[in-house]
Amino acid sequence: MTEELKLETLKDLIQCQDSPCISIYMSTKAVHKGEFKKLEIEFKNLLQRVEEKLKADWGFKEREINKLLKPAFKLASDSNFWQQQKEGLAVFISSESFRVFKLSVDTYDNSHVSYNFNLKQLISEIHDSQEYYLLALSSNYNRLYRVNRNDIEALDLEELPLNIKEFLNLDDEAAEKYQSINTAGGSPVFHGQGAAGDDDNEDLMHYLKEIDRVINTKLKDKKNHLIVAADDSLFSLYKNINSYQGLLDEHLSGNAKQMNNKELRKKSWEIIGSHIxxxxxxxxxxxxxxxxxxxxxxxxxxxxxxxxxxxxxxxxxxxxxxxxxxxxxxxxxxxxxxxxxxxxxxxxxxxxxxxxxxxxxxxxxxxxxxxxxxxxxxxx
Structure with missing residues (x-):
């Protein structure tokens, strides 16, 4: 029922010639408080305003209104729909179409009945909900996420190494030395079974280069920002071998495996918001x-x-x-x-x-x- 918003979608809505074109916007932030019934009532109130405009300004009869707004009346009583909202909602209705968009940015409640759709609030969604990517990076855990201000989604990348142990085919004892990395004099120091040698550094760089290869292959046609969640020293190494142009100089410092998705989204947005x-x-x-x-x-x-x-x-x-x-x-x-x-x-x-x-x-x-x-x- 709901659609993903793209610039092409916006252009398509602009072409509407089936007047009256009805545009309804409403804030759905109440969903976060579990106030689903409140959302249903607010949407019905907005529909009532549309009905009044159709009668007073467009001369519509009750039967014509019921026919035009039938999909919207059905949506208003769909309790499952109201339990799965984001920050805002946009609904566009004409005699030939009924289109619904769940928005990642908050909107203000309003309804418009005109010869064209009112798209001002929808336009803000395209820029304010821009996606970026988050790479959770460590020796024992890697994951790529697609993120925006309000959502985070883990992407399935089969080629992305799960950890250095599997990538290098190490036993538990050999893998221990990669578990903690600090920076000393600009060079990485491994803690575990003995001091790190050139081979260890080579293995780590090989591991990071493979991660970079997979990430760059996945994102090569993208222009989105990429932020890395990693220990400071590991990020420093990764930054030097990175080949993706959208990588930010700043990173989310710490162990991403110890953060849930909500924390990752919130903390990464604090860093990336100004860049967006x-x-x-x-x-x-x-x-x-x-x-x-x-x-x-x-x-x-x-x-x-x-x-x-x-x-x-x-x-x-x-x-x-x-x-x-x-x-x-x-x-x-x-x-x-x-x-x-x-x-x-x-x-x-x-x-x-x-x-x-x-x-x-x-x-x-x-x-x-x-x-x-x-x-x-x-x-x-």
Whole structure:
């Protein structure tokens, strides 16, 4: 029933011509407190608002409403569905489609009935829930995870060595010396049966190179960040032989085998969160450079016009901001019609920018580079 959100999915939703297009957003954080019934009630309340809009603004009869919203009514009473939520929920309904997305970022409750879907909050999911990879690395345990802000999933990599004992085909006694590694004068020191020799160092490096080979093969076409959870000295060695470009200089220090998945996700996010949002700093720098030129704007109506004509390269907007109106192409002007023709101008600017190949970032008000609710960097 639920779908994975990708940029292609977003573009598909943009093409909806089966008006009215219904967009419903709601926060589902209450699931973490076990308040499943509360979620059902809140969703039914949002559906009631949609019903009222369909009657008052679109002239729909009860029979037509029941037919259009039938899948949503069914979802509202599915108790199993409400027990398996993330942070937010997005539901899109038209006469030809019914699409549901469980979101990893929180949303605010709202419903829209318009000629197009309202996608502002959905856009934020694409950037705020970016995935990264976590490699749990040690001599006796290795595991690769796919992670985002709220989820962590262990990946099945058959080629990844489970531990150095199996990789080198060692007996228990021979494997002991690899169990604890510290750094002394920049060189690894093994503790166990006697001092480490060149052969031991060679074996360890061979083991780490094989791990790097498998990881790089798995991620070679990816651009996601990779963070390693390992003892400091082992990470230092791995970092020197690593061939994956997305590896972070920082690492999660400690024994990953002693951490549960929740701890790994939480601690790794504390490290990687700022890197996930690097794009905001880049945009801010670009905007500051262009602020006093005609290649940028914070004027909503000017941005709406520019987005319509494919002039916007990068758009950043406050995902809570709304303003009703319509862009009249013949007059190159935004007007307020005060009827069903009006739509959310912020959403319109976002949709037009995506349709014309630009980038859109829908974020919280406090994350905006300036005090404005919208800003654009133009192509020309």
């Amino acid at each position: 949002h690097d794009y905001l700093e880049d945009i801010k720098e670009r905007y500051v450079e262009l602020k006093l030129t005609d290649k940028s704007s914070t004027d909503l109506e000017k941005i709406v016009e520019a987005a319509h004509y494919g002039k916007v390269d990068t758009l950043v907007l406050n995902k809570l901001a709304e303003k009703a109106g319509i862009f009249v192409e013949d007059e190159n002007e935004v007007k307020l019609m005060e009827n069903t023709k009006d739509y959310d101008l912020y959403n319109y600017a976002a949709v037009e920018t995506i349709k014309n190949g630009g980038s859109v970032y829908s974020i919280e008000k406090n994350e905006m580079p300036e005090e404005n609710d919208i800003l654009a960097i133009y192509r020309y």
